[in-house]
Amino acid sequence: MGAKPLLEARGLLKSFGGVVAVNHVDLDIHRGEILALIGPNGAGKTTMFNLISGTHRVDRGEIFFAGEDITYLRPSEVAAQGIVRTFQNLQIFGNMTVLENVMVGCHLHGKAGFFASALRLPGTAVEETRIRQRGMEFLEKVGLADQADQPAVSLPFGQQRMVELARSLAVNPKLLLLDEPAAGLTRVEAEELDRLICQVRDDGVTIFLVEHDMNLVMGIADRVMVVQYGTKIAEGTPAEVQANTAVIQAYLGADWHQEPKSRQPAEVENA
Amino acid sequence: MLNQIRRTPNLLALIIVSAALAVLPLTTQNNYILTIFILVGQFTIITVGLSLLMGYAGQISLGQATFYGIGAYTMAILSARFELSPWLSLLAGVILAAAVAYLVGLLIFRLHGHYLAMATLGMNVILFLILTQEVEWTGGPSGFRGVPDLSLGSFTFSSDLHYYYLMWFFTLIVIALSLNIVNSRVGRAMRALHTSEVAAEAVGIDTNAFKLKVFALSAAYGGLAGGLHATYLGFMSPGSFTINVSIELVVMAVVGGLASVWGAMFGAGAVLAIEQYLRTAIKSLIPNASGEHEIIAFGLILMLIMIFMPQGLFAGLVTAVRQRRTVFRKP
Ligand SMILES: Nc1ncnc2c1ncn2[C@@H]1O[C@H](COP(=O)(O)OP(=O)(O)OP(=O)(O)O)[C@@H](O)[C@H]1O
Ligand SMILES: [Mg+2]
Numbered sequence: 041m042g043a044k045p046l047l048e049a050r051g052l053l054k055s056f057g058g059v060v061a062v063n064h065v066d067l068d069i070h071r072g073e074i075l076a077l078i079g080p081n082g083a084g085k086t087t088m089f090n091l092i093s094g095t096h097r098v099d100r101g102e103i104f105f106a107g108e109d110i111t112y113l114r115p116s117e118v119a120a121q122g123i124v125r126t127f128q129n130l131q132i133f134g135n136m137t138v139l140e141n142v143m144v145g146c147h148l149h150g151k152a153g154f155f156a157s158a159l160r161l162p163g164t165a166v167e168e169t170r171i172r173q174r175g176m177e178f179l180e181k182v183g184l185a186d187q188a189d190q191p192a193v194s195l196p197f198g199q200q201r202m203v204e205l206a207r208s209l210a211v212n213p214k215l216l217l218l219d220e221p222a223a224g225l226t227r228v229e230a231e232e233l234d235r236l237i238c239q240v241r242d243d244g245v246t247i248f249l250v251e252h253d254m255n256l257v258m259g260i261a262d263r264v265m266v267v268q269y270g271t272k273i274a275e276g277t278p279a280e281v282q283a284n285t286a287v288i289q290a291y292l293g294a295d296w297h298q299e300p301k302s303r304q305p306a307e308v309e310n311a
Numbered sequence: 312m313l314n315q316i317r318r319t320p321n322l323l324a325l326i327i328v329s330a331a332l333a334v335l336p337l338t339t340q341n342n343y344i345l346t347i348f349i350l351v352g353q354f355t356i357i358t359v360g361l362s363l364l365m366g367y368a369g370q371i372s373l374g375q376a377t378f379y380g381i382g383a384y385t386m387a388i389l390s391a392r393f394e395l396s397p398w399l400s401l402l403a404g405v406i407l408a409a410a411v412a413y414l415v416g417l418l419i420f421r422l423h424g425h426y427l428a429m430a431t432l433g434m435n436v437i438l439f440l441i442l443t444q445e446v447e448w449t450g451g452p453s454g455f456r457g458v459p460d461l462s463l464g465s466f467t468f469s470s471d472l473h474y475y476y477l478m479w480f481f482t483l484i485v486i487a488l489s490l491n492i493v494n495s496r497v498g499r500a501m502r503a504l505h506t507s508e509v510a511a512e513a514v515g516i517d518t519n520a521f522k523l524k525v526f527a528l529s530a531a532y533g534g535l536a537g538g539l540h541a542t543y544l545g546f547m548s549p550g551s552f553t554i555n556v557s558i559e560l561v562v563m564a565v566v567g568g569l570a571s572v573w574g575a576m577f578g579a580g581a582v583l584a585i586e587q588y589l590r591t592a593i594k595s596l597i598p599n600a601s602g603e604h605e606i607i608a609f610g611l612i613l614m615l616i617m618i619f620m621p622q623g624l625f626a627g628l629v630t631a632v633r634q635r636r637t638v639f640r641k642p
Contacts, residue, residue, distance in 0.1 A: 095509060115512035124513060131510035133503050135570075144503045148515040150496045154524055157495035158488040164495065171496065211514050 044107070046071045046246050047092070047123075047215060052101035054087055061087040063270035064101075069215065074237065074247045076261035078254050080290070084270040085250040086128055089217050092248075093125045094118040106214070120148060122214035126221060128250070132192050132200050139188040141203050142175040145210030149174060178206040182236065198229040205233075209240065216240065218249045222256055234260050258282070266290070321490045324573065325483065332479050336472055345471045347587060349543065351580045352478040356485050356536040358563045358575040360529030363489060365561070366569030367498065368525040369505035370420075374431035375560045377438045378408040378530035380552030382537025384442065384449055387458045387547065392448075397461045401538040408534025409527040416523040435554050442549035454548030458541045474543045481539060482576075485532055489572045492528075501525060502570075566616055568623020577625045585612055 045068040054062040061084040069075050077085050090096040092103060094115040102111045105121055113121070133141050150171050152164045179185045182202040187195060192203055201221060208216060218237070222230045238260055241247050251257045257264065257278070264281045266274040274284040281287055336345060357379055364370050385404035389395040395403070419430040442449045449455055461468045461477065468477050492498055504511040504518045511518050541547055559582065567578020589608050593600045620627025 093513065095512075114517070115509070116515050116517045119513055119515035127510065127513075131507045131513075133506045133510065135502055135506055136499070140499060144499050144511070144516070145514045147496065147500055152496045154492060154497055154528060157497045158492050160491050168495065207514060 043071065045069055046106060047248075048104045049092070050102050052088070052091055052103070053099045054084075054091055054096060055099060060270050062091060065267070065270070065272050067265070067272075069246060069248055070263075071246055072241065072244065073262040074241050074249060074260055076257035076264045077248065077250045077267065078252070078257060078264060079267035081252070083267045085252075085267060086219055087270075088267075089125055089219055089250065092118070093123060093217060119211060122212070123217065124208045124211045124213035124215075125217035126201075126204050126208055126219055128219040128223070130197075130200055130204060132203060134191075134193040136192055137189050138184060138192050138195065138203055139172070139175050139179060141192050142178050142206045142210050143171050145178070145207035146171045146174050148211060174210060178210045181209065182206045183232075198225050201225065201229075201233075205236070209245075213245055215246045215248060218247065220250050220252055222251065230256075254282070254287075321494075325487060325490075328576075329483055332483075333476075336475060342471055345475050347583060349471065349475050349478045351576075351583050352475075352482040353536045353540055353543075354560070354563060354579040354583065355482050355576045356539075357529075357533045357560055358567065358579045359485055359489050359572055360532030361560055361564040362567065362569055362572060362575040362578075363492070363501070364525050364529040365564055366571065367493065367501040367505060368522055370522055370526065371428045371561075372431040372526070372529070372557075373428045373554070373561065374433070374435035374438075374557050375529065375533055376552045376554070376556040377431075377435045378412060378533030379537040379540070379556070380438050380442060380549075381408040381411060381530075382534030383541040383547050383552070384455065384537075385534070386538035386541040387455045388448060390459050390542075391455075391457050397459050397542060401461070401535070401542070404538040405531050405534040408537070409531040412530030413523060413527045416526045420519055420522045420526075432554060432557075435552075435557050439549055439553055442552065449549070452549060454546060455541075456546050458545045458547075460545070461542050468542075474539075478539055478543070481535060485535070486572055486576065493572055497521075562613065566613065566624050568620075568625045568627070571623065571625050574623050574625030577628070578623065581616075581624055585609060 047067070047069040049065065049067040052062050052065045052067065053060070063084075065084075065088065067088070077088065079085055087096065091098050094110070094113050094117065098111060102109060104110065105118075105123060108121065110118055110121055110123075133144060136144070150167050152161075152167055155161075156164050176185060176188065179188055182205055184195075184199060184202055184206065187199065192200065195203065201224070205218075205221070221237075222233055225233060237247060237249070249257065249261070254264070254266075261278055263276065264274075264278050265272060266281060266284075266287050268290050273286045273290060274281050276284070332348075335348065339345075357375060361372065361375050364372055382401075382404035385407050386397070386400045389400035389403055390397045415430075415434055419427055422430055443452050445451075468474055493501075500511065500516045500521055503514075504516060504521055508518050537552075540551070563578040563582045564575060565578070566581055567574035567576070586605075586609065589605045593604050593608060597604060616624060616627075622630075
């Protein structure tokens with residue numbers, strides 16, 4: 041791992057009123073790895089995502105991606121740099137079909153603006169066909185090609201998560217941020233998801249994954265980082281982290297689930 | 312060709328509507344009908360813009376009459392005072408309206424929801440003050456007279472019939488362009504940011520830039536309608552560009568069914584038709600009726616439409632027709 045990390049964050053700090061959600065956290069994400077971020081409810085995992093993706097402004101600290109300072113970029117600019125995120129509370133475009141949702145993910149792969157679209161300038165039809173095909177490719181990847189023309193909201197929850205994943209992949213990310221992607225999935229769906237995540241990694245996408253429950257990521261993560269009360273308490277391989285006393289104490293102290301939890305929709309409600 | 316039309320229902324609809332509008336004047340000698348239709352075309356242009364802004368991009372404007380007014384007075388002042396070609400004056404009004412929207416948008420799209428509504432209202436109030444106070448330029452409260460007619464070569468648009476065709480020529484162009492926009496990459500981005508700004512941003516859509524551009528486009532439509540209004544009547548006064556008119560425009564967009572380009576036309580048509588109808592109907596029912604009776608009846612009708620067709624008139628009628636059809640198909 042001598043190479044420079046793909047993403048480097050130094051001294052990230054973010055507080056909301058009196059709550060320090062992220063407290064001086066350093067973070068390295070290496071090219072091609074699956075890094076898992078785990079921690080109890082309210083540990084600051086989602087806030088870390090919000091800081092990296094530009095959804096929230098950092099109070100202090102800096103973030104570098106592929107050597108570029110992205111600390112103060114707007115979310116759409118961060119996406120254009122190649123960092124794409126999903127949302128803990130699923131964000132699907134309910135007024136569109138499944139395919140259209142993924143086509144929105146192809147936004148950066150088209151150019152047609154208001155003028156060209158209004159006048160249907162030559163090239164816009166070609167571009168539209170290309171975007172449609174690209175959308176279908178990613179639907180095939182997540183196994184939803186046969187649902188392409190269904191309204192996105194008509195799909196069961198697990199499939200909607202897959203639509204969101206396909207939409208994110210369609211952007212062509214270098215770094216994919218997944219916020220509790222397995223929450224609310226059935227065991228079968230979660231296994232399918234793990235397989236997909238590994239496949240995406242093998243295609244060359246670096247993955248940063250938030251998970252509430254440590255046991256769920258042990259199988260697929262190359263490295264694990266543990267946060268509690270906004271502070272990083274451990275980082276290492278899954279085996280190292282599981283053996284770490286601070287982590288064990290956090291597990292016992294913070295009422296974490298020791299047993300692998302069933303992945304049932306109950307979790308969605310507090311998502 | 313036929314196949315292509317079948318695959319693109321909007322093209323078919325455009326052809327049918329154009330044909331119907333083209334023959335309409337041949338079926339009536341009634342000038343009143345023509346003037347109403349000119350008004351419907353004119354308000355359709357603005358309402359289509361509002362429908363893109365509110366229904367697609369999810370941004371509220373309670374000051375759309377501002378751009379209508381900017382278009383009208385730019386047309387009037389440039390062509391009458393500066394004797395600029397009426398066509399260029401019309402174009403200038405469109406550009407100025409869009410530019411003002413862009414600049415105002417830069418300031419107000421940091422605001423959300425009610426604040427945006429308030430800010431656009433404020434913009435309308437300012438325009439009204441300028442129109443009534445700057446008497447030297449605008450003619451003040453008593454209005455502006457003597458806006459020249461448009462002409463093509465030696466042909467001058469002078470009668471209601473001429474303006475009927477001219478107005479609907481522009482209205483149909485606006486509808487066609489807007490349909491194209493809605494069914495494109497840009498249209499998808501607008502619908503996306505309407506549902507979830509964070510999700511739209513997450514896939515690289517610059518939501519602020521899109522809001523600004525849609526706002527400017529809707530203003531350009533408003534400016535166009537204003538310019539045409541000015542040259543058609545040859546006269547106008549600030550009363551045509553008040554907050555009341557802005558609200559009426561929102562009503563048209565909502566009645567039509569916000570996220571629908573065709574709906575905008577139905578909304579404008581329905582609202583104007585109801586208003587005209589009430590004006591005569593109420594008089595014959597209650598001989599000494601005042602304007603308030605009209606407003607009450609209008610409000611009641613709006614409430615009924617929204618209760619029974621919450622998706623708006625257009626979607627409501629489409630569903631009704633579909634249900635009819637399936638009923639008929641059953642043996
Ligand atoms: N927008 C916000 N405004 C105010 N407080 C916030 C905001 N976002 C997060 N917080 C607070 O910051 C802390 C960290 O929240 P965060 O959502 O990052 O936790 P998390 O680790 O993702 O938890 P969970 O497992 O429940 O998703 C919490 O105390 C939360 O209440
Ligand atoms: Mg979270």
